[in-house]
Amino acid sequence: xxxxxxxxxxxxxxxxxxxxxxxxxxxxxxxxxxxxxxxxxxxxxxxxxxxxxxxxxxxxxxxxxxxxxxxxxxxxxxxxxxxxxxxxxxxxxxxxxxxxxxxxxxxxxxxxxxxx
Amino acid sequence: xxxxxxxxxxxxxxxxxxxxxxxxxxxxxxxxxxxxxxxxxxxxxxxxxxxxxxxxxxxxxxxxxxxxxxxxxxxxxxxxxxxxxxxxxxxxxxxxxxxxxxxxxxxxxxxxxx
Numbered sequence: 001x002x003x004x005x006x007x008x009x010x011x012x013x014x015x016x017x018x019x020x021x022x023x024x025x026x027x028x029x030x031x032x033x034x035x036x037x038x039x040x041x042x043x044x045x046x047x048x049x050x051x052x053x054x055x056x057x058x059x060x061x062x063x064x065x066x067x068x069x070x071x072x073x074x075x076x077x078x079x080x081x082x083x084x085x086x087x088x089x090x091x092x093x094x095x096x097x098x099x100x101x102x103x104x105x106x107x108x109x110x111x112x113x114x115x116x
Numbered sequence: 117x118x119x120x121x122x123x124x125x126x127x128x129x130x131x132x133x134x135x136x137x138x139x140x141x142x143x144x145x146x147x148x149x150x151x152x153x154x155x156x157x158x159x160x161x162x163x164x165x166x167x168x169x170x171x172x173x174x175x176x177x178x179x180x181x182x183x184x185x186x187x188x189x190x191x192x193x194x195x196x197x198x199x200x201x202x203x204x205x206x207x208x209x210x211x212x213x214x215x216x217x218x219x220x221x222x223x224x225x226x227x228x229x230x
Contacts (some may be wrong), residue, residue: 034218043207043220044161092157095218105218107153107161 002028004096006108010015014116021079021111024092030096033077034105035069038091050077084115120140120210120221126182127226137193137224139208147213150191152182155205155223164206167191202222204224 003026003076013019032051036044050056050071058064065090067082068080077096081088091112095105121140129135141150154166167175167182175182183192195202208221 038159043222046217046219049217093159093161095161104151104163104166107162110159110161112159 002026002096002098002106004030004095004106004108006111007111008111010112010114012114012116015085016083019045019081019084021081021092021094021113023077023079023096023108025075025096025098025106028096028098029100030077031072031074032097033071034095034097035067035077035079036093036095038110040091044093047079065102077089081113085111086115089113089115118221119219120208122208122221124153124224125222127224129195129226129228130199131200131228131230134194134196135198135226137195137206137208137226139191139193139221141189141191141210143189143210143212145212145214150182150184150209151209151211151218152180152191153191153207153209153220154202155207157204161207165193195226200228200230202226205229209228 005024026051033066035047038044046059047062048056048058048069049068052071052074056069071077093110095107148169151165154162165177165180165182166176167184174184179196181194205223205225207223209218211218
């Protein structure tokens with residue numbers, strides 16, 4: 001299978017600051033990357049879909065100005081949580097898929113964000 | 117309506133025994149894919165097995181098999197010869213061709229005991 005990395009794995013920040021999370025496909029070109037959010041003991045909820053070189057498509061209820069997504073290259077997508085608040089604390093997971101993998105997504109290890 | 121339903125919040129199984137985790141789905145799209153993922157306490161999502169809606173045979177991957185019953189819209193995961201390391205959350209997911217999004221069920225926590 002393919003490998004997707006996420007950085008950082010864990011971040012603690014103060015309320016009001018912005019946090020950037022990186023998602024990289026290490027050994028394949030990811031034409032599409034997805035960002036999910038997972039609350040404790042809950043399922044994964046899709047936040048947005050990003051295709052390389054175009055604007056992300058956000059799911060209903062997800063604030064695009066709050067969660068900025070950039071997919072600048074075929075191997076990198078970033079999620080920036082702007083003006084973070086304690087309620088933004090969560091586990092954020094990215095996934096990536098490429099044309100060579102058909103519809104299969106490969107997930108990153110996740111980033112645990114804690115906003116104080 | 118729920119697209120993916122996992123009715124078992126938790127399951128217990130003894131080591132070396134087989135266990136079935138239930139999953140039913142709801143879609144009107146004739147083309148879709150069904151996935152099972154394992155999420156250990158570390159949080160990573162580990163792909164286990166995939167079944168396409170047009171696949172004639174049930175998918176198998178080592179100790180994992182998918183009991184695909186299309187008419188009943190069920191895609192149960194069978195884990196044979198359970199191991200202690202199988203203890204984790206298990207998520208069933210579906211991707212419909214017309215939406216191209218992965219929709220997850222609520223998960224089942226499996227605990228394997230010696």
